[in-house]
Amino acid sequence: MIERLPTLEDLGDVSGRTVLVRTDFNVPLESLPDGTRRITDDFRIRAALPTIEWLGERGATVVCASHLGRPKGAPDPRYSMDPVAARLAELAPGVRLLENLRFDPGEEKNDPDFVSRLVRGVDLYVDDAFGAAHRAHASIVGPPRTLPSAMGRLLQREVEVLLELRRRPKHPFVAVLGGSKISDKLGVVEALLEVVDSLVIGGAMCFTFMAAQGLPIGDSLFEPDQVETCRRLLSTGKPILLPEDITGVDENGNYATFGRRLPPGAMGFDIGPGSAAAFSDAIMDARTVFWNGPMGMFEDDRFASGTRTVAQAMADTKAFTVVGGGDSAAALAQFGLDDRIDHVSTGGGASLELLELGDLPGLEALRGAPNVGH
Numbered sequence: 001m002i003e004r005l006p007t008l009e010d011l012g013d014v015s016g017r018t019v020l021v022r023t024d025f026n027v028p029l030e031s032l033p034d035g036t037r038r039i040t041d042d043f044r045i046r047a048a049l050p051t052i053e054w055l056g057e058r059g060a061t062v063v064c065a066s067h068l069g070r071p072k073g074a075p076d077p078r079y080s081m082d083p084v085a086a087r088l089a090e091l092a093p094g095v096r097l098l099e100n101l102r103f104d105p106g107e108e109k110n111d112p113d114f115v116s117r118l119v120r121g122v123d124l125y126v127d128d129a130f131g132a133a134h135r136a137h138a139s140i141v142g143p144p145r146t147l148p149s150a151m152g153r154l155l156q157r158e159v160e161v162l163l164e165l166r167r168r169p170k171h172p173f174v175a176v177l178g179g180s181k182i183s184d185k186l187g188v189v190e191a192l193l194e195v196v197d198s199l200v201i202g203g204a205m206c207f208t209f210m211a212a213q214g215l216p217i218g219d220s221l222f223e224p225d226q227v228e229t230c231r232r233l234l235s236t237g238k239p240i241l242l243p244e245d246i247t248g249v250d251e252n253g254n255y256a257t258f259g260r261r262l263p264p265g266a267m268g269f270d271i272g273p274g275s276a277a278a279f280s281d282a283i284m285d286a287r288t289v290f291w292n293g294p295m296g297m298f299e300d301d302r303f304a305s306g307t308r309t310v311a312q313a314m315a316d317t318k319a320f321t322v323v324g325g326g327d328s329a330a331a332l333a334q335f336g337l338d339d340r341i342d343h344v345s346t347g348g349g350a351s352l353e354l355l356e357l358g359d360l361p362g363l364e365a366l367r368g369a370p371n372v373g374h
């Protein structure tokens with residue numbers, strides 16, 4: 001048990017018992033011309049297998065439950081679990097899968113009646129859905145109120161890795177943040193500044209910081225209402241590393257490289273080569289690195305090189321490396337570097353919230369389970 005969080009071993013004998021496993025099977029799907037849907041990446045299903053197999057090998061009956069997409073509290077064939085059920089049947093034969101939890105409005109509302117229906121006929125509960133652990137939804141916080149409960153292996157590993165980063169990182173600890181919006185990530189920026197030796201900032205986020213330094217940023221994406229906050233963060237004297245050059249387009253829409261000053265009408269879409277090299281050095285010299293958010297608009301190949309350089313440094317460094325965030329993980333996979341990272345988190349929002357607050361509603365719920373000593 002880590003910090004009063006029960007693990008599978010704390011469930012006791014699972015043989016002959018029915019176990020509800022909350023998984024995160026929110027997989028990417030594509031629509032085929034015949035109207036059916038196909039899973040484009042089954043990573044999230046495979047990630048739950050260690051837990052499902054552990055239970056199955058010990059004689060438990062496993063019932064999985066997950067949400068998929070954002071149906072609005074009613075059955076919607078576009079978000080049917082059928083494609084997931086088909087893949088799960090191949091990977092883990094004999095495991096049952098409930099229909100999309102979000103087909104019932106009670107899931108997101110944390111409705112007690114919905115919880116009662118979920119736990120009916122179930123003996124034990126396992127939460128392995130890290131990607132949803134920051135949501136106080138019925139299937140996350142409801143079952144542990146009455147059922148002996150545990151973290152699955154995936155959730156356990158996420159918690160161990162991310163709490164270790166927060167509490168006892170090996171120094172130098174470097175955090176690399178990018179992505180589109182600073183406002184989404186302000187909480188984690190402030191929390192990381194308390195523990196890191198260097199906070200490296202790229203992505204569209206850097207323009208709000210550069211604006212706060214009084215630099216002209218042309219028409220680059222930035223958040224005017226966050227400039228003051230960025231100015232305050234910069235004035236603390238905490239170690240924030242910003243790009244020294246930028247690539248993007250000039251006022252005519254042509255590819256261009258700039259220093260720290262962008263001319264009127266220009267737009268920055270990536271960190272420049274000098275910044276990429278400097279960020280790479282910071283990653284290579286670190287003993288711990290956390291990365292969230294692409295360095296640029298990497299979906300466009302012209303603006304992928306900053307993200308690619310950072311991803312390559314993450315793969316090459318001797319540091320312990322952790323990546324959170326759906327787009328950052330997708331970038332790593334696109335470059336074929338994902339298997340060279342120590343831990344790629346399955347939860348974007350959840351990993352940031354756990355780093356920021358040190359706890360999540362899903363974890364708090366597990367601590368209150370009847371099999372945890374009080």
Ligand code: ADP
Nearest residue numbers: 179180203204268269293296297325326327328
């Ligand atoms: P993650 O999912 O890894 O947490 P975010 O969702 O915060 O990352 O941000 C990813 C998005 O940010 C990508 O779609 C990328 O195109 C965009 N982005 C990054 N840098 C820029 C930029 N300079 N201008 C516009 N968009 C950017």
Ligand code: MG
Nearest residue numbers: 325326327348
């Ligand atoms: Mg994203």
